[in-house]
Amino acid sequence: MAANQPEISQAAPAQRSGKHRVVIIGSGFGGLFAAKEFKHADVEVTVIAKTTHHLFQPLLYQVATGILSQGEIAPPTREILAKQKNATVLLGEVTEIDLANKLVTSELLNRRTVTAYDSLIVAAGAGQSYFGNDQFAEFAPGMKSIDDALELRGRIFGAFELAEIGAARGENVDHLLTFVVVGAGPTGVEMAGQIAELARRTLKKDFRHIQSQKARVVLVDAAPQVLPPFGEKLGEKSQAALEKAGVEIVLGAMVTAVDERGLEMKFKDGTVKRIESVTKIWAAGVQASELGKTLSEQTGAELDRAGRIAVNGDLTLPNHPEVFVVGDMINLNHLPGVAQVAIQGAKHSAKTIKARLAGKPEPGAFKYFDKGSMATISRFNAVVSVGKIKMAGFIAWLMWLVVHLAYITGFRNRLTAVLHWLMSFIGRDRSERTTTMQQIFARSALERIEGGAAGLVSEPGEMDALLEERRRELEEQALEEARLTDAHERGVAAQ
Numbered sequence: 001m002a003a004n005q006p007e008i009s010q011a012a013p014a015q016r017s018g019k020h021r022v023v024i025i026g027s028g029f030g031g032l033f034a035a036k037e038f039k040h041a042d043v044e045v046t047v048i049a050k051t052t053h054h055l056f057q058p059l060l061y062q063v064a065t066g067i068l069s070q071g072e073i074a075p076p077t078r079e080i081l082a083k084q085k086n087a088t089v090l091l092g093e094v095t096e097i098d099l100a101n102k103l104v105t106s107e108l109l110n111r112r113t114v115t116a117y118d119s120l121i122v123a124a125g126a127g128q129s130y131f132g133n134d135q136f137a138e139f140a141p142g143m144k145s146i147d148d149a150l151e152l153r154g155r156i157f158g159a160f161e162l163a164e165i166g167a168a169r170g171e172n173v174d175h176l177l178t179f180v181v182v183g184a185g186p187t188g189v190e191m192a193g194q195i196a197e198l199a200r201r202t203l204k205k206d207f208r209h210i211q212s213q214k215a216r217v218v219l220v221d222a223a224p225q226v227l228p229p230f231g232e233k234l235g236e237k238s239q240a241a242l243e244k245a246g247v248e249i250v251l252g253a254m255v256t257a258v259d260e261r262g263l264e265m266k267f268k269d270g271t272v273k274r275i276e277s278v279t280k281i282w283a284a285g286v287q288a289s290e291l292g293k294t295l296s297e298q299t300g301a302e303l304d305r306a307g308r309i310a311v312n313g314d315l316t317l318p319n320h321p322e323v324f325v326v327g328d329m330i331n332l333n334h335l336p337g338v339a340q341v342a343i344q345g346a347k348h349s350a351k352t353i354k355a356r357l358a359g360k361p362e363p364g365a366f367k368y369f370d371k372g373s374m375a376t377i378s379r380f381n382a383v384v385s386v387g388k389i390k391m392a393g394f395i396a397w398l399m400w401l402v403v404h405l406a407y408i409t410g411f412r413n414r415l416t417a418v419l420h421w422l423m424s425f426i427g428r429d430r431s432e433r434t435t436t437m438q439q440i441f442a443r444s445a446l447e448r449i450e451g452g453a454a455g456l457v458s459e460p461g462e463m464d465a466l467l468e469e470r471r472r473e474l475e476e477q478a479l480e481e482a483r484l485t486d487a488h489e490r491g492v493a494a495q
């Protein structure tokens, strides 16, 4: 909270009707679908989130690469819930959850709001993890928010502009035309594929001094394969397709240093390699919301290394049947951090609350129905894994198109997304190439205001040990992901 400003506390205005009060933290997949599930219920719903929008994260990479606008993937939560009369939307960052007194405290600038609940659904998601190297963020932004995507858009298109100026002066611009994506999961693969396409198709005729199609796109991961959650075979196919699209793939490489001009990677045999690259994108790890920590402290529920909280089978917290945690924040039965886990968990929690209020039997343990995973590699090429069906290519891409269209919120956004896709995939245009100085430099400015990231840098000796441990963890995690997918074990309750 800003110094010298009065703190304003109040009870949320929607809390005076005497009805059962459901408070939902987050307006992402978990939060929004939970709120909607109460549409016809005789309860009072308050959705508290730190952003004004519901973000469709799976398409962030298309905002970053100029295909879609931010509005198309991030409609205002207030607008989505406008017709749901029992729902109130409150903008603010939740800073405290008091389980004993059933209170949630949120802050917006100097306004502090305390909201009382009878039932609580926590769906605050996850942020980017730099595995203890938060100082990397300044030079390799992650992709978790609209701010991130717009900043990356500015950096990607800006790098081509700088290269054009440098080339006109006869300078070496290889570092400007080298793009490195760290993390070969779905986000990294989609991002690398799209940058390659941007360079090879969209920008091909736009410059006079550089040949954009010669840009280098490198995808780096410490794991031994790309797309571990899709299993080994699809991983291999995806790798071949990416390479055909012009993406260089470097596996078994742990990123150990990142700076303005490039990054360093360390291999298992101890070799260190450096790539000179001005534009780096971090798509390598997630860290669950900090709110998990306060819930863990108050209930004794364990947190794993990614900050995810162990919940009961019905998604409640130990000794707090009125508190549910859903989505990316939970650690339950190897469930992956994907939208369907959040959506289905949110619906399950809402159904449990409604059953209790109606005096009906509760649905009991949460059973995840795995609808499969998909990722695009390039135009007309995707990978899909649904149960035993695994495919790559055009049909998979069509499936990707239909599913993503179905989940974009709002008819208007679906319509404009289709138009933008037609322009980008059949034509070669991208209509959302606008970038601003604020988008590119705001992060650095904010970091300076907040005192910089210098304090986060650890001692050099300390780092080496941490990194080796991290490499082992990442390798094990990737192998486990591939094993779970190949063995169809995902989401099966532990015996």
Ligand SMILES: Cc1cc2nc3c(=O)[nH]c(=O)nc-3n(C[C@H](O)[C@H](O)[C@H](O)COP(=O)(O)OP(=O)(O)OC[C@H]3O[C@@H](n4cnc5c(N)ncnc54)[C@H](O)[C@@H]3O)c2cc1C
Residues within 6 Å of the ligand: 025, 026, 027, 028, 029, 030, 031, 048, 049, 050, 051, 053, 054, 055, 056, 057, 058, 059, 060, 061, 092, 093, 094, 095, 123, 124, 125, 126, 143, 144, 186, 187, 289, 291, 326, 327, 328, 329, 337, 338, 339, 340, 342, 374, 375
């Ligand atoms: C780039 C990217 C691509 C992805 N692609 C796919 C994909 O193709 N398929 C797929 O299934 N999944 C994908 N995912 C994962 C999927 O988006 C998540 O699993 C899903 O969003 C999790 O839902 P959630 O409700 O738990 O969290 P989120 O959707 O992240 O929502 C969290 C909400 O909580 C709010 N919040 C956080 N902290 C606070 C706080 N302290 N106070 C108030 N509000 C707070 C946020 O503003 C947000 O509204 C992708 C994720 C990313 C980042």
